[in-house]
Amino acid sequence: MAILQKNSEDISLVMLDIVMPVMDGYEVLTVMNRSHLIDDIPVIIISSENAPAHIYRAYDMGVMDFINRPFDVNIVLHRVKNVILLSAKKRNLEILVADQLYERERANRLMVSILSHIVEFRNGESGIHVLHVEKFTEVLLNCLNSKTDKYGLTVKDIDLISTASALHDIGKIAIPDEILNKPGKLTPEEYEVIKTNPLIGAQMIKNLENDYRQETLLKYAYQICRWHHERYDGKGYPDGLKGEEIPIAAQVVAIVDVYDALTSDRCYKKAFSHEKAIQMILDGECGVFNPLLLDCLKESQNRMVKILDEMVPKEYVDGDVKKVAKKIYETRELFSSDRIGGMIEVLRAKAEFTEDNAKEIWFEYNKESSVFEVSKYAADIFGIERITLSPYFTQGFKKIFSDEVAVNVKKLLDSATLQAPDVTYNCKVNVKNASCDAVIKCRAVWTNDDAPSYSCVVGKIEIL
Numbered sequence: 446m447a448i449l450q451k452n453s454e455d456i457s458l459v460m461l462d463i464v465m466p467v468m469d470g471y472e473v474l475t476v477m478n479r480s481h482l483i484d485d486i487p488v489i490i491i492s493s494e495n496a497p498a499h500i501y502r503a504y505d506m507g508v509m510d511f512i513n514r515p516f517d518v519n520i521v522l523h524r525v526k527n528v529i530l531l532s533a534k535k536r537n538l539e540i541l542v543a544d545q546l547y548e549r550e551r552a553n554r555l556m557v558s559i560l561s562h563i564v565e566f567r568n569g570e571s572g573i574h575v576l577h578v579e580k581f582t583e584v585l586l587n588c589l590n591s592k593t594d595k596y597g598l599t600v601k602d603i604d605l606i607s608t609a610s611a612l613h614d615i616g617k618i619a620i621p622d623e624i625l626n627k628p629g630k631l632t633p634e635e636y637e638v639i640k641t642n643p644l645i646g647a648q649m650i651k652n653l654e655n656d657y658r659q660e661t662l663l664k665y666a667y668q669i670c671r672w673h674h675e676r677y678d679g680k681g682y683p684d685g686l687k688g689e690e691i692p693i694a695a696q697v698v699a700i701v702d703v704y705d706a707l708t709s710d711r712c713y714k715k716a717f718s719h720e721k722a723i724q725m726i727l728d729g730e731c732g733v734f735n736p737l738l739l740d741c742l743k744e745s746q747n748r749m750v751k752i753l754d755e756m757v758p759k760e761y762v763d764g765d766v767k768k769v770a771k772k773i774y775e776t777r778e779l780f781s782s783d784r785i786g787g788m789i790e791v792l793r794a795k796a797e798f799t800e801d802n803a804k805e806i807w808f809e810y811n812k813e814s815s816v817f818e819v820s821k822y823a824a825d826i827f828g829i830e831r832i833t834l835s836p837y838f839t840q841g842f843k844k845i846f847s848d849e850v851a852v853n854v855k856k857l858l859d860s861a862t863l864q865a866p867d868v869t870y871n872c873k874v875n876v877k878n879a880s881c882d883a884v885i886k887c888r889a890v891w892t893n894d895d896a897p898s899y900s901c902v903v904g905k906i907e908i909l
Contacts, residue, residue: 449482449486450480453486456486457529458486458487458488458528458529459488460489460491460525461488461490461491461508462490463490463494463499470490471503474488474503474506474508475506478507483506483507487528488507488508488509489510489511489524489525489528490503490508490511491513491521492511492512492514493513493514493515495514509528574705574709575611575614577705578613578705579607579608579610579611581701581705582607582697582698583603584745584748584749584752585700585742586602586603586606587603588744589737590603592740592741593737596693605661605662605665606669606694606697606698608662609662609665609666609669609694610694610697610698612650612666613669613670613698614646614702615646615649616642616643616646616648616670617642619642619645620638620639620642621638640674643673643674644683646671647667647670647671649670650666650667650670651667668692668695671683671695672691672692672695673695673699673702674699676699676733676734677691677696677732677733677734678732681699688735696734696735700726700735700739700742703731707726707731708753719750723742723746726739727739727743805820805822806819806822806823806905806907807820807823807903807906808820808887808903808904809901809902809903810902811900816832816833817838817840817842823906826876827876829845838858838902839852845906846874850870850872853872854885854887858902861899866888866889866890866899867887868885868888869884869886870885872885874906874908876908881909883906883907884906884909885904885905885906886904886907887902887903887904887905888903890903
């Protein structure tokens with residue numbers, strides 16, 4: 446068990462008997478399940494305790510194979526090899542699925558960023574307001590989650606609500622400029638026009654649902670757009686919701702939106718100090734909020750001040766996103782999800798084109814997933830697949846270099862340290878049937894634990 450806990454990343458498989466001294470096989474499996482080691486290390490049971498009840502229990506506890514005693518050594522070796530390869534393929538599949546989910550979430554975030562920055566071209570606000578609201582929302586939600594499980598918020602929910610908060614004012618794009626940017630006090634009639642922006646924003650989000658119907662992100666975005674001007678006593682707008690009738694996502698964005706508005710310069714006012722803004726909110730000068738959220742605001746205020754001090758607009762707003770947002774705004778195709786989707790595809794295609802045309806030979810090997818990956822250019826000139834499943838680094842490396850080079854580079858990496866993780870090696874390489882001088886430069890990426898070891902290798906090959 447000590448070896449398992451200390452060297453789990455270096456263990457490909459565990460073989461257990463059921464009847465063993467000190468701890469039996471089931472006790473070992475219990476500990477492996479509790480510490481989640483069973484998620485990453487496949488287990489084979491080899492036992493003469495082969496009654497169906499024992500076999501079912503072992504499989505229920507996560508073992509991948511059950512071998513009866515007496516056994517044939519060659520058969521065991523084959524089954525061990527199959528389990529290790531199956532486990533490696535499983536990890537590889539998990540990585541591919543995770544990458545797909547990441548790409549989908551990246552597209553969602555890109556869409557949110559584009560839409561939220563459209564508002565910047567309407568009312569002259571810095572894009573920093575959107576980013577402040579997103580960061581403040583995350584801080585308050587984490588504080589709320591530490592106080593109560595009433596709202597059942599997961600880490601994923603907090604992330605999605607924070608992202609969706611960027612769309613809270615998207616409805617302002619339909620408000621006339623002379624009202625939106627009026628430096629003085631609004632007339633009652635003008636204020637009624639301003640109050641239409643939550644419904645307009647909610648309708649825009651709803652129009653997107655045909656393309657993104659299953660997205661939880663849009664569910665939160667709709668709630669925030671429509672109800673972030675509601676107040677806990679029912680005196681907000683547009684629907685006059687009261688108390689917990691208001692979704693918690695909208696409640697949190699409501700309070701942070703007010704805080705950032707108070708602490709920011711606007712066309713109609715100068716910024717209040719942090720202390721003054723907090724006091725105004727606590728005194729009810731900006732409407733009534735959930736008492737629990739007011740407690741969170743008080744507890745989180747130091748963190749919020751730090752965000753205000755650290756965040757600078759030009760460092761946080763992506764230039765390409767702003768260009769796309771400006772283009773959408775100028776063409777007035779604001780309600781077209783097809784148009785937005787097209788713009789997103791342009792950005793994605795740009796990134797893919799840059800990578801596809803980069804004349805660089807880079808490689809990466811991940812020990813945990815057993816995946817060896819090379820750049821598109823490397824795959825083309827060496828005639829290999831970009832991604833292969835290679836249980837050991839040298840197996841993947843041998844697709845490019847000789848056995849001797851692969852072994853020598855592996856030795857250098859094994860002698861690398863956390864303080865000196867870089868390795869350089871001069872050698873020969875065959876490029877399209879021609880022998881060329883080359884230099885391999887790679888770095889071992891180390892784990893952050895009590896007994897660090899390298900978990901990944903990244904590098905490039907320079908043809909001299």
